[in-house]
Amino acid sequence: MNDLLLLFQDLPLMMQIFWGCALVSSVFMLIQLVLSIIGMGDFEFDADAASADGLDVSGGMDLFTVKNFTNFFVGFGWAGVSLRNVIVSDAVLILVATIIGLLFVGIFMLIFKQFMKIEGSSAVGVEATLGRNADVYFRIPANRSGKGKIQLSINGAVKEYNAVTDNTEAIPSGKIVTITEIIDKDCVVVKAI
Numbered sequence: 459m460n461d462l463l464l465l466f467q468d469l470p471l472m473m474q475i476f477w478g479c480a481l482v483s484s485v486f487m488l489i490q491l492v493l494s495i496i497g498m499g500d501f502e503f504d505a506d507a508a509s510a511d512g513l514d515v516s517g518g519m520d521l522f523t524v525k526n527f528t529n530f531f532v533g534f535g536w537a538g539v540s541l542r543n544v545i546v547s548d549a550v551l552i553l554v555a556t557i558i559g560l561l562f563v564g565i566f567m568l569i570f571k572q573f574m575k576i577e578g579s580s581a582v583g584v585e586a587t588l589g590r591n592a593d594v595y596f597r598i599p600a601n602r603s604g605k606g607k608i609q610l611s612i613n614g615a616v617k618e619y620n621a622v623t624d625n626t627e628a629i630p631s632g633k634i635v636t637i638t639e640i641i642d643k644d645c646v647v648v649k650a651i
Contacts, residue, residue: 463483472548473539476555480535487528526563533562584619586612587646598622598629598648608635608648620645 466474475580537558538551545551551637590610598621605620606629621637622645629650639647 472551473542476535476538476542478535479531480539482637483528483531483535490525490528522645526567529562530559530568532559534559573632584640584643585647587617587619588640590637591634591651592619592621592637592648594621594629594633594635594648595631597631598625598635600626600628603645608637608646610637621648622646623648625650 466477469477534555537555541551545554553620587610590612592608592610594606594608595609598604598608600623602622602624605622607618608621609616609618611617621635622641623635624647629635629648634651635648636651637646639648641647
């Protein structure tokens with residue numbers, strides 16, 4: 459272990475950054491994969507500061523999510539490590555690694571969107587959620603001041619919806635809520651239990 463630490467310290471700063479991004483994000487991606495496989499579901503960070511709606515791209519997918527940051531840094535880090543001997547200029551290497559990181563995000567979002575279409579073809583409509591309980595996994599701001607996210611299981615399939623609340627206090631992640639109203643096919647109104 460000491461030898462690896464010394465080897466890492468002997469690397470130029472740029473390579474330390476690339477290796478750090480590659481290794482840390484790869485471990486985080488592996489943890490996300492294991493949690494998804496064992497059914498613990500997905501988790502997102504609370505980005506109210508970035509905007510309650512997130513930067514929404516087509517298909518109702520948020521751009522600023524833990525998964526997308528992880529995907530970006532996996533692509534960025536491993537591109538920098540892999541291309542260091544090919545691209546000598548640090549500026550060009552950072553630019554190429556950034557483009558590859560963004561491509562990783564785009565590819566994974568496209569794959570996820572295709573899976574959602576497949577899942578949606580056998581999906582139950584949002585109407586089936588009315589009156590059901592759900593888990594909050596992305597904080598729901600108070601007084602309909604922004605959107606959060608909920609998950610619930612319907613007929614054995616885990617569904618995810620944007621959610622707003624009329625509660626005067628925000629509903630934190632991990633709380634159980636009841637769906638009281640349907641706004642549209644992707645958004646519901648909930649109240650804390």
